[in-house]
Amino acid sequence: MKKWLPYIITGLLALLPLIGLSTYMMHILILVIMWTVIGMAWNLLGGYCGQVSFGHAAFFGIGAYTAGILYFKTGLSAWWGIPLSIFFVSVASLLIGYVTLRLRGPFFALGTLAIGEVCRVTAENLRDFTQGTLGIMLKERTWIDKTWYYYIILGIAVFTFISIRKIINSKLGYYFVAIREDQDAAESLGINTTLYKTIALILSGVFTGLAGAFYMNYMGYIDPEIVFALHDISIITIMVVMVGGVATFWGPVVGAVIMVLLAEMIRSIPRLGVAHQTMFGILLILIIIFLPNGIVGDFSKIRKFFRFGRAG
Amino acid sequence: MLEVRGIDVFYGDVQVIWDLSFSVSEGEVVALIGANGAGKSTTLKTISGILSPRKGTITFNGEDILKIKPYRLIEMGIAHVPEGRRLFVEMTVEENLDMGSLRGTARKERQRNKEMVYSIFPRLKERSRQLAGTLSGGEQQMLAIGRGLMSMPRLIMFDEPSLGLAPILVKEIFAVIENIRKEGVTVLIVEQNVKQTLSVADRAYVLETGKMVLEGTGKELMDNEHVKTAFLGV
Known part of the structure; x- marks a missing residue:
């Protein structure tokens, strides 16, 4: 059963648009799947390799801007941004890794946080190149209907899930976990930690960039405030993984469902404004106290709690 | 030397x-x-x-x-068995030993060396599937030494x-x-x-x-x- 779970879920998701969901429902599903991709990507670097990034918006934004600038400057379809983003995000990740990966633990986290902001400010000011705060808009989106967008992001998600699973179960995955557990010990056992951390960062960046390039195509409009956002991208990415379960295959999936639905719910509360971020903060505190391994990681704990409740 | x-x-x-x-x-x-x-x-x-x-x-x-x-x-x-053991606590005993033999001949001779480590520390063999973090202090030290020896x-x-x-x-x-x-x-x-x-x-x-x-x-x-x-x- 467990072995077939990914196939069953993919199959069900593939059939879902056929039952005629409303546009709004489709939009929510697309967002959930997109966040799953970003969460899985972050999890590879933060969960398995132990390098907690506070700046994944950098990769998301670079992916989105690859598609956007390509469209705006050359007139080619922004869809080419998806394959092209792999190249540009890899190069950017290499540079970002070169600067930040010499830092460890909280210093790495702060370094990446700064990188995210550096990207945002740069994109705002390179007006000739990025249109600055005006942003980039697609004159017309490829489809009005959401079905195809849904299948494309589902395809990206399946690709990401399979790739990450392969990586984690390979030699590479062991190296990542060894680096997370004890970097010095890993180095003294013959693991080139700088190299493998860089690989983890590039892979994580590329998957996040794919989601970014998709976002450009799907939303049809980006600006630096949106795609390089600290709290709306970088922090939500961490929340998705923390809520779902760090270093688990299904954690980002569960986390994405909860975070997207929660964001929608909170948004519908009147006169809340940016205070919705407070709610996320409170949720994160509760998760860290009661379910430090996330919903998937601490699933047995949750089950025990409810069983106990029924018996009592 | x-x-x-x-x-x-x-x-x-x-x-x-x-x-x-x-x-x-x-x-x-x-x-x-x-x-x-x-x-x-x-x-x-x-x-x-x-x-x-x-x-x-x-x-x-x-x-x-x-x-x-x-x-x-x-x-x-050169193998270093560091202070405080520095094991990979979320890996099993066996995986920790594997981590000691990632390169060169040590990798090829992994199975034989593992048998050798198990014969020095039979306790590790009993616990080969257990997570390293759940071992007692003495067992952890044995594992750290064993991991060091795995690199020949x-x-x-x-x-x-x-x-x-x-x-x-x-x-x-x-x-x-x-x-x-x-x-x-x-x-x-x-x-x-x-x-x-x-x-x-x-x-x-x-x-x-x-x-x-x-x-x-x-x-x-x-x-x-x-x-x-x-x-x-x-």
Whole structure:
């Protein structure tokens, strides 16, 4: 059963648009799947390799801007941004890794946080190149209907899930976990930690960039405030993984469902404004106290709690 | 085999090792002893490349190892069993052993070496599927030593292997160290348990606040007045 779970879920998701969901429902599903991709990507670097990034918006934004600038400057379809983003995000990740990966633990986290902001400010000011705060808009989106967008992001998600699973179960995955557990010990056992951390960062960046390039195509409009956002991208990415379960295959999936639905719910509360971020903060505190391994990681704990409740 | 010549090591601006020189020859058991903060662990970390000296040279079989990346040292035959064991606690015992044999011949001989480690520490075999973090302190130390041996080292460096262990386990660990030497592996050991260490060491160096103060054979130092008052409490 467990072995077939990914196939069953993919199959069900593939059939879902056929039952005629409303546009709004489709939009929510697309967002959930997109966040799953970003969460899985972050999890590879933060969960398995132990390098907690506070700046994944950098990769998301670079992916989105690859598609956007390509469209705006050359007139080619922004869809080419998806394959092209792999190249540009890899190069950017290499540079970002070169600067930040010499830092460890909280210093790495702060370094990446700064990188995210550096990207945002740069994109705002390179007006000739990025249109600055005006942003980039697609004159017309490829489809009005959401079905195809849904299948494309589902395809990206399946690709990401399979790739990450392969990586984690390979030699590479062991190296990542060894680096997370004890970097010095890993180095003294013959693991080139700088190299493998860089690989983890590039892979994580590329998957996040794919989601970014998709976002450009799907939303049809980006600006630096949106795609390089600290709290709306970088922090939500961490929340998705923390809520779902760090270093688990299904954690980002569960986390994405909860975070997207929660964001929608909170948004519908009147006169809340940016205070919705407070709610996320409170949720994160509760998760860290009661379910430090996330919903998937601490699933047995949750089950025990409810069983106990029924018996009592 | 290992030659350390006049090294100065700093943590930031604070100098912790002054002009330290010593050597280890093939087949020997050499000990570095001294109180807390004498610079013993720092010396081992410098040899294994985690720290780098501002001055001085370190050679291994005539090759300058300061120029070699730390992760390559294990291929040259230097294994470091670090202080506090530094195991991968979320991996199983067996996976930890595998991590000790990632490169070169050690990788090819993995299965055979694993059998060898299991025969030295049968307890590890019983627990091969258990997570390393769930082992007792003594078992963890055995696993750390086993992981070091998996790389088929020519020189193995132990940093405080007896730390936090019950006296009976300390004895067992020292017996294992004797056995390792009999297999032809050179041993460099850092210890605060001076009495036990001097009884297994061919030669030893005494460090105080980052400087070498005494050297001699294990027996000589055991009878030395300074060592007696400072470490043995006689």
